[in-house]
Amino acid sequence: MMSNHSSATEFCLLGFPGSKELHRILFATFFLFYSVTLIGNTVIIVIVCVDKRLQSPMYFFLGHLSAAEILTTSTIIPVMLQGLLLPGMQTISLAGCVAQLFLNLAVGTTEFALMGVMAVDRYVAVCNPLRYNIIMNRHTCIWVVIMLWVFGFLSEIWPVYATFQLTFCKSNVLDHFYCDRGQLLKLSCDDSLFTEFILFLMAIFIIIGSLAPVIVSYTYIISTILKIPTASGRRKAFSTCASHFTIVVLGYGTCLFLYVKPNQTQAAQYNKIVSLLVSVVTPFLNPFIFTLRNDKVKEAIGDSVKRSCQLFKSGIDVLQNLLGDQKTDNAYSEDSGKTLYLQMYWYSDSGESVFRSLSDEDGASFSFIPLVSVRMGKMMSNHSSATEFCLLGFPGSKERQHILDTFFRFYSVTLMGNTVIIVIVCVDKRLQSPMYFFLGHLSALEILFTSIIIPVMLQGLLLPGMQTISLAGCVIQLFLYLAVGTTEFALLGVMAVDRYVAVYKLLRYNIIMNSHTCIWVVIVSWVFGFLSEIWPVYATFQLTFCQSNVLDHFYCDRGQLLKLSCDDSLFTEFILFLMAIFIIIGSLAPVIVSYTYIISTVLKIHTASGRRKAFSTCASHFTFVVLGYGSCLFLYVKPNQRQAAQYNKVASLVIAVVTPFLNPFIFTLRNGKVKEALRDSVKCCCQLFKY
Structure with a gap:
C-alpha cells in the first residue's frame, strides 16, 4: 500500500491466478495463438504486396489492417507470456506502462478508423462500381491510410496524459495482465470522476465516429444488393463484404463493452476475458476470416504454395547440377565401439582442473589426466559474475596438430579467395x-566473419591448456559475430531481389538497380546488422555468470553463456529466439518471394537452353542461400539454446569455416564472367612477372 500520497513509480501485474500447471497450459495456448497471428497476418501482408491480383484498394487496406493486428498483439501478448513464464507478480515501470497503454489505444483507434474506411470502400465497390477506380484511386488510398495512422496516434496523446496525471497512491498492483486504463483509474486516490467522464466521451466519439460510416455504408450496400433480381447475383455481391462485416461485428462488439461505459472499474476477471477477446482472439481470427471467405486470397496463397514447391524442386535440381559427379567420401574412425565421455572437475584447494575419460564398455577402467592449472577454472561462488572465460575448444591432444593444420588451410584459402573476388570486382x-557490387560486400563480410572466430580458435589449438578470453573480449567477439552475420543475411535478401529484377524486369534493371540505390541499400544493410544486435548482446551480458566460467566451445557462444548463468534466463532466451526468428525469417522472406517469381518466369521460357541460361544467373546465389540459412536455422532458431555442445560445435564450424571457404568457389566456378576476369588477371600477373 502506497503511503504519504506518493505516486507509484512501477506497477505489479497480477496476471492470471492459478497453479504452475495452469500457467504452463495458458502459456502454450497463448504462444500458439500469438505465433499463428504473426504468421497469418504476415502472410496476408506479403501476398498483398507481391500478388498482382490483390493490387486493389480493398487488399491495400487489408494489408494495413493485418499490420495493425500484429502491432496490437505484440503490444500485449509478450508481456502476458512473460508473466505466465516467470514466478510471482510481474513488474512494469511507469514509463513501460505509459508506452504500453498508449500503443494499445493508438493502434486500436487506427484499426477502428481503418474498418470505417474499408466499409466506405465496399460501399463504393457495390453502389458505384463504374466509378470505383476513379474514386478509390491510388493517391487517395495512400493519403487516407496516412491520415488514419496519424489520427490514431494523435488522438490518444491527451487521454494517456490525463490518465497518468493522476496520483496512484492506493496501491501499485494492477489486477490485469497489462496496463489497463480501468485498473489504473481504480488505483487513483484523486477524484477521477471528471477524468473518467471525459475519457468516456472520447471513447464514444472514436468508436461511434468510426462505426457511423460502417452503418451508413452497409445500409446502402444492403439496399443495393436487395435490388438485384437473381439470388446468385445477391450472393456474389454480398460475398465481397462478408469478411469485413464479420471482423466489424467481432471488433466493435467486444470493444463497445470494454471501453464505452461511464464506470471503468468493473469486475477484474470479466474485464480480462473481454481483453483476451480483443487482443488475442480477434487478431488470431483475422487471417482466417479474410482468407477462407475470399477466393482471390485463397488463389494467391495456393499459387504461392505451388511456387514454393517448384522453388524447392528447382533448388534440389540446381544443387545436383552443381555437385555434378563429385563424390564425398566419409571416413569414420571407430575405436572398438567405445564412446568417450568428458567431464570437468574443479578442486577448491589448488584450482587444478582435470579431465576424466571413461569408456562405456569398461566402466571400472578410467584415468585422471591433469590438464592445466587455471586461475579462473574453479566453480564461481557467492554469485560473483565472471570477469574472464575459459574456452575448452576441441578435446583430445593427439589430433590437435591435425585440426590446427586443417583449419589454418581453410582460413588461408578463405582469405585469399574472398580477397581475390573483392579485387577483381573493383578493377x-x-x-x-x-x-558483383553486392558480391564484393558479401566477400568482405565472409573475411570479417571468419577473422572474428578462426584466429581465436587457432590460438587455442596452438597453445597448451584452455584458452582464456576477457569479458570485454567476449562481448566484442559475440557482438561482431552476430552483427556481421545479420548483415550477411540482409545482403543475401538484397541479392535475391537483385536477381528477381534481373530476370523478371530485365528492361528496367538499370533504372531500378542504379548506383545510388545500390550504395544506399548496402549502407542500410550494414547499419541494420550492427544496430539490431546491440540489445541482444547487452541482454546476454546483463546476466550473472556464477555457475562457472568455462565455455565448452571454441568461441564465446551465446548458448554456452546462457548455460553458465545463475539467473532465470528463460525469458531472455525466449526474446532472443523471437529476435532470431525476425531477423532470419525477415531476410528469408524476400529470398522466397523473389525466387518464386524468378522460377515462374523461367518456367515460361519455351526452350530448355533458355531456361538453363536464365536460371544459371541465380544458381550461385541460391546455393549459398541454402548453405547459409540451412546451418543458421538449425543453430539459432530454437527456443532452448542449451543443446549438446559437440553438436553445436559442428554446426558452428559449418557456419564460420566451411561456408566462407566455399563462397569463392560457388561464385567463380559457376560464373563465366568471374572466370574470365580471373583468367585475365592471371595473364596480367604473368606478364608483369615476366617483365
Whole structure:
C-alpha cells in the first residue's frame, strides 16, 4: 500500500491466478495463438504486396489492417507470456506502462478508423462500381491510410496524459495482465470522476465516429444488393463484404463493452476475458476470416504454395547440377565401439582442473589426466559474475596438430579467395554491375566473419591448456559475430531481389538497380546488422555468470553463456529466439518471394537452353542461400539454446569455416564472367612477372 500520497513509480501485474500447471497450459495456448497471428497476418501482408491480383484498394487496406493486428498483439501478448513464464507478480515501470497503454489505444483507434474506411470502400465497390477506380484511386488510398495512422496516434496523446496525471497512491498492483486504463483509474486516490467522464466521451466519439460510416455504408450496400433480381447475383455481391462485416461485428462488439461505459472499474476477471477477446482472439481470427471467405486470397496463397514447391524442386535440381559427379567420401574412425565421455572437475584447494575419460564398455577402467592449472577454472561462488572465460575448444591432444593444420588451410584459402573476388570486382570493368557490387560486400563480410572466430580458435589449438578470453573480449567477439552475420543475411535478401529484377524486369534493371540505390541499400544493410544486435548482446551480458566460467566451445557462444548463468534466463532466451526468428525469417522472406517469381518466369521460357541460361544467373546465389540459412536455422532458431555442445560445435564450424571457404568457389566456378576476369588477371600477373 502506497503511503504519504506518493505516486507509484512501477506497477505489479497480477496476471492470471492459478497453479504452475495452469500457467504452463495458458502459456502454450497463448504462444500458439500469438505465433499463428504473426504468421497469418504476415502472410496476408506479403501476398498483398507481391500478388498482382490483390493490387486493389480493398487488399491495400487489408494489408494495413493485418499490420495493425500484429502491432496490437505484440503490444500485449509478450508481456502476458512473460508473466505466465516467470514466478510471482510481474513488474512494469511507469514509463513501460505509459508506452504500453498508449500503443494499445493508438493502434486500436487506427484499426477502428481503418474498418470505417474499408466499409466506405465496399460501399463504393457495390453502389458505384463504374466509378470505383476513379474514386478509390491510388493517391487517395495512400493519403487516407496516412491520415488514419496519424489520427490514431494523435488522438490518444491527451487521454494517456490525463490518465497518468493522476496520483496512484492506493496501491501499485494492477489486477490485469497489462496496463489497463480501468485498473489504473481504480488505483487513483484523486477524484477521477471528471477524468473518467471525459475519457468516456472520447471513447464514444472514436468508436461511434468510426462505426457511423460502417452503418451508413452497409445500409446502402444492403439496399443495393436487395435490388438485384437473381439470388446468385445477391450472393456474389454480398460475398465481397462478408469478411469485413464479420471482423466489424467481432471488433466493435467486444470493444463497445470494454471501453464505452461511464464506470471503468468493473469486475477484474470479466474485464480480462473481454481483453483476451480483443487482443488475442480477434487478431488470431483475422487471417482466417479474410482468407477462407475470399477466393482471390485463397488463389494467391495456393499459387504461392505451388511456387514454393517448384522453388524447392528447382533448388534440389540446381544443387545436383552443381555437385555434378563429385563424390564425398566419409571416413569414420571407430575405436572398438567405445564412446568417450568428458567431464570437468574443479578442486577448491589448488584450482587444478582435470579431465576424466571413461569408456562405456569398461566402466571400472578410467584415468585422471591433469590438464592445466587455471586461475579462473574453479566453480564461481557467492554469485560473483565472471570477469574472464575459459574456452575448452576441441578435446583430445593427439589430433590437435591435425585440426590446427586443417583449419589454418581453410582460413588461408578463405582469405585469399574472398580477397581475390573483392579485387577483381573493383578493377575489372566487366564486373561493374549491382550483382558483383553486392558480391564484393558479401566477400568482405565472409573475411570479417571468419577473422572474428578462426584466429581465436587457432590460438587455442596452438597453445597448451584452455584458452582464456576477457569479458570485454567476449562481448566484442559475440557482438561482431552476430552483427556481421545479420548483415550477411540482409545482403543475401538484397541479392535475391537483385536477381528477381534481373530476370523478371530485365528492361528496367538499370533504372531500378542504379548506383545510388545500390550504395544506399548496402549502407542500410550494414547499419541494420550492427544496430539490431546491440540489445541482444547487452541482454546476454546483463546476466550473472556464477555457475562457472568455462565455455565448452571454441568461441564465446551465446548458448554456452546462457548455460553458465545463475539467473532465470528463460525469458531472455525466449526474446532472443523471437529476435532470431525476425531477423532470419525477415531476410528469408524476400529470398522466397523473389525466387518464386524468378522460377515462374523461367518456367515460361519455351526452350530448355533458355531456361538453363536464365536460371544459371541465380544458381550461385541460391546455393549459398541454402548453405547459409540451412546451418543458421538449425543453430539459432530454437527456443532452448542449451543443446549438446559437440553438436553445436559442428554446426558452428559449418557456419564460420566451411561456408566462407566455399563462397569463392560457388561464385567463380559457376560464373563465366568471374572466370574470365580471373583468367585475365592471371595473364596480367604473368606478364608483369615476366617483365
